[in-house]
Amino acid sequence: MIDKTVKTLADALAGVRDGSTVMIGGFGGAGQPTELVEALIEQGARDLVIVNNNAGNGETGLAALLKAGRVRKLICSFPRQADSHHFDALYRAGKLELELVPQGNLAERIRAAGAGIGAFFTPTGYGTDLARGKETRRIDGRDHVLEFPIRGDLALIRAERGDRWGNLVYRKAARNFNPVMATAAALTVAQVAEIVELGALDPEHIVTPGIHVTRVVRVAR
Amino acid sequence: MAYDKLTRDAMAARVARDIPEGAYVNLGIGLPTLVANHIPPEREVFLHSENGILGMGPAPAKGAEDWDLINAGKQPVTLLTGGAYFHHADSFGMMRGGHLDICVLGAFQVSAGGDLANWHTGAPDAIPAVGGAMDLAIGAKATFVMMEHVTKGGEPKIVERCGYPLTGIGCVKRIYTDLAVIEVTPQGLRAIEWVAGLDFETLQSLTAAPLARPA
Numbered sequence: 001m002i003d004k005t006v007k008t009l010a011d012a013l014a015g016v017r018d019g020s021t022v023m024i025g026g027f028g029g030a031g032q033p034t035e036l037v038e039a040l041i042e043q044g045a046r047d048l049v050i051v052n053n054n055a056g057n058g059e060t061g062l063a064a065l066l067k068a069g070r071v072r073k074l075i076c077s078f079p080r081q082a083d084s085h086h087f088d089a090l091y092r093a094g095k096l097e098l099e100l101v102p103q104g105n106l107a108e109r110i111r112a113a114g115a116g117i118g119a120f121f122t123p124t125g126y127g128t129d130l131a132r133g134k135e136t137r138r139i140d141g142r143d144h145v146l147e148f149p150i151r152g153d154l155a156l157i158r159a160e161r162g163d164r165w166g167n168l169v170y171r172k173a174a175r176n177f178n179p180v181m182a183t184a185a186a187l188t189v190a191q192v193a194e195i196v197e198l199g200a201l202d203p204e205h206i207v208t209p210g211i212h213v214t215r216v217v218r219v220a221r
Numbered sequence: 222m223a224y225d226k227l228t229r230d231a232m233a234a235r236v237a238r239d240i241p242e243g244a245y246v247n248l249g250i251g252l253p254t255l256v257a258n259h260i261p262p263e264r265e266v267f268l269h270s271e272n273g274i275l276g277m278g279p280a281p282a283k284g285a286e287d288w289d290l291i292n293a294g295k296q297p298v299t300l301l302t303g304g305a306y307f308h309h310a311d312s313f314g315m316m317r318g319g320h321l322d323i324c325v326l327g328a329f330q331v332s333a334g335g336d337l338a339n340w341h342t343g344a345p346d347a348i349p350a351v352g353g354a355m356d357l358a359i360g361a362k363a364t365f366v367m368m369e370h371v372t373k374g375g376e377p378k379i380v381e382r383c384g385y386p387l388t389g390i391g392c393v394k395r396i397y398t399d400l401a402v403i404e405v406t407p408q409g410l411r412a413i414e415w416v417a418g419l420d421f422e423t424l425q426s427l428t429a430a431p432l433a434r435p436a
Contacts, residue, residue: 027272027291027295027309028291028295029288029295030272030288030289030290030291030295031289053309077350077351077352077353078350078351078352079348079349079350080348080349080350081295087348088348091348092346092348098349100349100350100351101351102351102352102353102354102355102356103271103309103313103351103352103353103356104313104314104316104317104353104355104356104360105355105356107308107309107310107312107313108310108313108314108317110310111310122317123317123359124317124355124356124359124360125355126359126389126390127387127389127390128355128386128387128388128389128390129341129386129387130351130355143390170306171289172287172289172290172300172306173270173272173273173274173289173290173291173306174289175273175306175307175308176272176273176308176309177308177309178308179308180308180309180310207308
C-alpha cells in the first residue's frame, strides 16, 4: 500500500542536505508552509538556496530561516516588505546573495523545470536591468529574453487537504506558487491542514496530482 | 494662474470612466487600487490579482478577514460570486498572454516613447524589489499609468527618456495624472484633456517631453 503521509515534521524533512535548492511556496504569509520551514531550521541543513516570492515576514517561517543564517542565496521577486527586517539586515551586510526575478518569470521558470522545458523566450523584462547579459531574440516583431528553468532539490509547499497518494487541494489564494513548485523539485513535501481518505477528494477538483508529491504531513491550523 | 489638481480619488474616478463593462483589469499596488472604488456597481468588471484571483471583490468587513485571501499588496480582500482561483504560473500566463484588457500602474517616470520606470530608484542603498511590475507592464492589451504629474519637488515625471531603471519599453498607452490625460502615440505624446483653469502652455511647461494638442 502506498502511503506518502508521514507522522512528524522531522520525518517529512529526513535526508535534506546542505547546499540544497529549496523552493518554498506562498505569497507573503498566504500559503507559506511556515511549520515545515521552521522544521528545516531544526533539521539543520545549511548553505541553502531559497526560492520564494518574498524574503520572509516578521519572525516566523522564512524570516526565521534567514535569521538562523542557513541561507546562502535567495531567488525571489519582491524581498522588500514592511516586516522583512531579517532579510534587509543580511542583504545590507553582504551576507546574502540575491537573484531578483520578475514574478511571472519566477513562476514560469519553475513551471518550465517541472514541465521539462529547456528554456523559453519571454517578453517580460526585455531592455531592463534584470535582463542584462541575457540572450534575446525578436519573435513576430517583439523582443524576447531567454530564461532558464529553476529546479529544486526540495519543495516545501502548503495545501489544505491531501490523501495518502499525495493528491492535494488548496484554499483560496493560498494556492499561489505551491502547485508549480510541487512539480519542480526532486523531493516535494506538502504540509496539509487535513489528511483525508483516498477517494474523498473529488478527482475533478484535485489541483496537484500525487505524482508530484513525495511526502505529506499534517499540521493543524 | 489658478487651477486645482485632481485629488487621488478624482484621478481614480477619471481612470474608472475609461474601464468598460466586461473588461479584465489588473490594478497595481498603491494609487491604482483606488480605481476599484469608482467603478459603478452596475458595471461588471473583472478584477485580476497577480496572486491568482479573478473576480476580486472589496476589502472584507473588520473581523471577517481571511489571510488566505489577499491581494497583491497582501491586504485582505473578498471574492465575488463567480470568481476563481488559480496558481501563479497561470496567473502570469493571463498577463503575458495578453488576456487582460487593462492594467493600471503607478510610476516614477514615463517617457515620450511610453517607456515605464516604476520598480526601482536605482539608489545604491535601496533594496530592489520588482514583483509583477515587469510582467504587468508588457502583458496587458493596454497599460495605463496613474501618477502625479510632477514629483514632490516639482520635477516633471513625464520625460524625454527615463532616468530611473526601466520596467518596460514602449508599453504605456495612456497617462492619467492629477493635471491631465495624455496618450502615447507613435508620433509622441498627445494631451487629451487637462484640469479646468490650466492652459496648454502651462501643462507643457510641467512636462519634460513635447506634447501635441488634442486631435
